[in-house]
Amino acid sequence: MNRAHRRHSTRWPQRGVYAIEFAFVFLIFFSLLYGILSYGMLLTFRMGLQNAAEDGARAALRYKPTPPERAAIAIQVATQRSQWMPSVVRPLEVTALCSVAGAAAGPCSTATCTSSVAWDQRCQIIVTVKAKRMELLLPPILSFALPSQIAGQASMLLGDPP
Known part of the structure; x- marks a missing residue:
């Protein structure tokens, strides 16, 4: 009986080790999974x-012959294409800026949107779509590490009006 008691007492200090190991491994894997999901959601919304x-x-x-009309149709199409975003982050901020490309930046007119001017002085349109309040959409555990605003931006040189 003394021998059985001794065998049982040598195992006693090892009983909680598996629970502690599980806790550490679970925290590591949960953090990794949470990071992958959060980054994946953010990347999906950004794209x-x-x-x-x-x-x-x-x-x-x-579509349109004048730069203001081109900017208006760009805003309309960008707004329409971003309607899939959840209502928590809407309304989105959609802007279209028509300006002269290059160092001589300024507002563009129909005259600067022709192919007779140099490439660095042609009209360009810059479309920006911003989503704010992303902290309400993404999981809240590590919200300090995630951005509160994301944006997509595209620019094109405008050619001759149609």
Whole structure:
């Protein structure tokens, strides 16, 4: 009986080791999984905004003859393409700026949107789609490490009006 008691008492200090090891391994794997999910969601939303901005910039190339009309159609298309975003982050901030490319930046007119001017002085349109309040959309555990705003931006040189 003394021998059985001794065998049982040597195992006693090892009983909680498995629970402690499980706790450490679980924390590591949970943190890794949480990081992958959060980054994946953020990357998905960011790429969606980028695609909406690119579609808006492409729309400005083919529809309207004047730069303000091109900017208006770019905003309309970019807004339409970003309607899939959850309502928590809407309304999105969609802007389209028509300016002269290069060092001589300034507002563009129909005269600067022709192919007769140099490449660095041609009109360009810059479409930006921003989503704010991302902290309400992403999981809240490590919200300090995630951005509160993401944006997609695209620019195109404008050619001759159609």
